[in-house]
Amino acid sequence: MKISSYKNLFVLAFLSLSCIQPADAITPVNSPSQLSQEVATLRKQGSKGLQRFLKIHANQLNDPQVRTALDALCQQRDCYASRxxxxxxxxxxxxxxxxxxxxxxxxxxxxxxxxxxxxxxxxxxxxxxxxxxxxxxxxxxxxxxxxxxxxxxxxxxxxxxxxxxxxxxxxxxxxxxxxxxxxxxxxxxxxxxxxxxxxxxxxxxxxxxxxxxxxxxxxxxxxxxxxxxxxxxxxxxxxxxxxxxxxxxxxxxxxxSVNPSQPAxxxxxxxxxxxxxxxxxxxxxxxxxxxxxxxxxxxxxxxxxxxxxxxxxxxxxxxxxxxxxxxxxxxxxxxxxxxxxxxxxxxxxxxxxxxxxxxxxxxxxxxxxxxxxxxxxxxxxxxxxxxTPSSDPWLGLAPNDAYSAIDNDGLR
Missing domain, CATH: 3.40.30.10 (Glutaredoxin)
Structure with missing residues (x-):
């Protein structure tokens, strides 16, 4: 066999090996449905799932869809900043x-x-x-x-x-x-x-x-x-x-300073x-x-x-x-x-x-x-x-001693 043939075989073997990904590697996806499935899976893994997501999408954290998915995973807005x-x-x-x-x-x-x-x-x-x-x-x-x-x-x-x-x-x-x-x-x-x-x-x-x-x-x-x-x-x-x-x-x-006889x-x-x-x-x-x-x-x-x-x-x-x-x-x-x-x-x-x-x-x-x-x-x-007690459904925004001149005091 000629030397060039050995070289060709070596190149093919190298390319084949380079295409093999580690068992835990996941190709980043940006489809909303795929990201949603990924989040549902990783959310169950707790903080380890979050770290895995951050690793997978390390180069995509400026993507709005990836950030939305990350917020869903963390259950916190702007999670890209806090992690x-x-x-x-x-x-x-x-x-x-x-x-x-x-x-x-x-x-x-x-x-x-x-x-x-x-x-x-x-x-x-x-x-x-x-x-x-x-x-x-x-x-x-x-x-x-x-x-x-x-x-x-x-x-x-x-x-x-x-x-x-x-x-x-x-x-x-x-x-x-x-x-x-x-x-x-x-x-x-x-x-x-x-x-x-x-x-x-x-x-x-x-x-x-x-x-x-x-x-x-x-x-x-x-x-x-x-x-x-x-x-x-x-x-x-x-x-x-x-x-x-x-x-x-x-x-x-x-x-x-609150009058105890009146709601705050x-x-x-x-x-x-x-x-x-x-x-x-x-x-x-x-x-x-x-x-x-x-x-x-x-x-x-x-x-x-x-x-x-x-x-x-x-x-x-x-x-x-x-x-x-x-x-x-x-x-x-x-x-x-x-x-x-x-x-x-x-x-x-x-x-x-x-x-x-x-x-x-x-x-x-x-x-x-x-x-x-x-x-x-x-x-x-x-x-x-x-x-702001739970007993006040209006959180102090609808006092009963102030007239608004709106039907039903604007309460809907």
């Missing part, structure tokens, strides 16, 4: 937590995490927290993630009559619960925190959850009471230090979450104008809170991943100003949520006040802290 897998069934999350030895981070929100128009704070989580490099890594490595919708997010559409429309969600709030593998609440992180502050909260709660799980059942309640008592004392100490540093003689209110309105509930209030306030003002006295109290409180928030600007700084996501999601040409204003609002949210809301949650744990069941605790949080 987090979320359970939507708590029983499945608990099974995963028991198998892995990790605590559960369970988000409660209005709307759904995989939809664009979920409540404002959950949208801010998807931009400021979940894509953050440090937070994303910690959530992937050390928590089982779960979310549950409390109720649909109320939406408002402003029709300008010339083809232009403005869509917004209005009112509502969100909270992250840290649960042990049985679903028992260990701690709760209410509302929006700056990235560094949120990371600290996660680290503290993870340590507490692991220590709790190692204790005999008889010692666990006492451990939680001491943990929350210590955290409450730390908050009070830091509060006094902040006031002293700034020379504030008349501290701002740390509880919402959306206008009262909105300022509890500052970042989302910046988006919702223009619409709420037109729906529920506030009195001059209410405005004076709000302005007085806001001045003191803003001074305190300035001590925590570093805690609210966005990382490059989050800034890139904001840039991708907005058509505004003033990105630096948008980021600066958002960070300032997050710093304000951070201090208010810690000093006003988290301190109350710690107190409930110390008292053992409906804190051993996440569903009961969540009802309490939404009713007494967020001022």
């Amino acid at each position: 987090l897998y979320w359970y939507t069934d708590l029983a499945q999350a608990k099974a995963a937590a028991q198998a892995s030895g990790k605590p559960i981070l369970s988000l409660r929100l209005l709307g759904k995490l995989d939809q664009d128009l979920s409540c404002a704070n959950s949208r801010f989580f998807r931009v400021a927290l979940y894509p953050n490099a440090e937070i994303s890594k910690m959530l992937q490595d050390r928590f089982i993630l779960h979310w549950e919708s409390v109720r649909p997010a109320p939406k408002v559409t402003v029709d300008f009559g010339d083809g232009r429309k403005l869509e917004r969600t209005i009112t509502g709030n969100s909270i992250h619960y840290v649960l042990d593998s049985s679903g028992r609440p260990i701690d709760a992180i209410p509302g929006l925190y700056g990235p560094k502050a949120f990371l600290k909260q996660l680290q503290q709660a993870e340590i507490a959850a692991k220590e709790y799980s190692r204790l005999p059942s008889a010692n666990r309640n006492a451990f939680l009471q001491k943990y929350h008592s210590d955290r409450l004392q730390a908050i009070e100490t830091q509060w006094r230090a902040d006031l002293s540093k700034l020379g504030i003689q008349s501290p701002p209110e740390r509880t919402a 309105t959306a206008g009262i509930a909105a300022p509890i979450a500052v970042s989302k209030m910046m988006v919702e306030r223009p619409l709420l003002r037109s729906i529920q104008p506030s009195s001059d006295r209410d405005n004076l109290v709000r302005i007085t409180n806001e001045d003191a809170w803003n001074r305190i928030a300035q001590l925590y600007t570093v805690e609210a700084q966005l990382d490059d991943n989050s800034v890139a996501l904001i840039k991708a999601k907005t058509k505004q040409n003033n990105l630096p100003r948008l980021v600066q204003n958002f960070e300032a609002a997050m710093a304000l949210d951070t201090v208010r949520n810690e000093y006003m809301l988290h301190s109350q949650i710690h107190q409930w744990f110390v008292e053992g006040n409906q804190t051993d069941n996440v569903a009961l605790l969540n009802e309490k949080v939404y009713a007494q802290l967020f001022l």
Whole structure:
């Protein structure tokens, strides 16, 4: 046989071998139906299925169809930026937590995490927290993630009559619960925190959850009471230090001023979450104008809170991943100003949520006040802290003492 014949045989053999793919290799597909089938298969594999999808489609993550499929797999909007897998069934999350030895981070929100128009704070989580490099890594490595919708997010559409429309969600709030593998609440992180502050909260709660799980059942309640008592004392100490540093003689209110005989309105509930209030306030003002006295109290409180928030600007700084996501999601040409204003609002949210809301949650744990069941605790949080109880189907947007001059008060 001639040498050229050997060469031809060698080339054919090489080409044949090069066409053989590893057993786990899958050719990327972009057909919606094929992607849907792929997602259904990989979703059952949990976070391993997500990593497999990301590997298969590593060069296609800018494709809108692939991103839509990825969101369905993760059950989170903009998952390409965070790469987090979320359970939507708590029983499945608990099974995963028991198998892995990790605590559960369970988000409660209005709307759904995989939809664009979920409540404002959950949208801010998807931009400021979940894509953050440090937070994303910690959530992937050390928590089982779960979310549950409390109720649909109320939406408002402003029709300008010339083809232009403005869509917004209005009112509502969100909270992250840290649960042990049985679903028992260990701690709760209410509302929006700056990235560094949120990371600290996660680290503290993870340590507490692991220590709790190692204790005999008889010692666990006492451990939680001491943990929350210590955290409450730390908050009070830091509060006094902040006031002293700034020379504030008349501290701002740390509880919402609500008449117990009257249901809270959306206008009262909105300022509890500052970042989302910046988006919702223009619409709420037109729906529920506030009195001059209410405005004076709000302005007085806001001045003191803003001074305190300035001590925590570093805690609210966005990382490059989050800034890139904001840039991708907005058509505004003033990105630096948008980021600066958002960070300032997050710093304000951070201090208010810690000093006003988290301190109350710690107190409930110390008292053992409906804190051993996440569903009961969540009802309490939404009713007494967020001022949007499940008993009010209109979320404070339809007060019974304000006349609208619309048939049936506009209720449909």
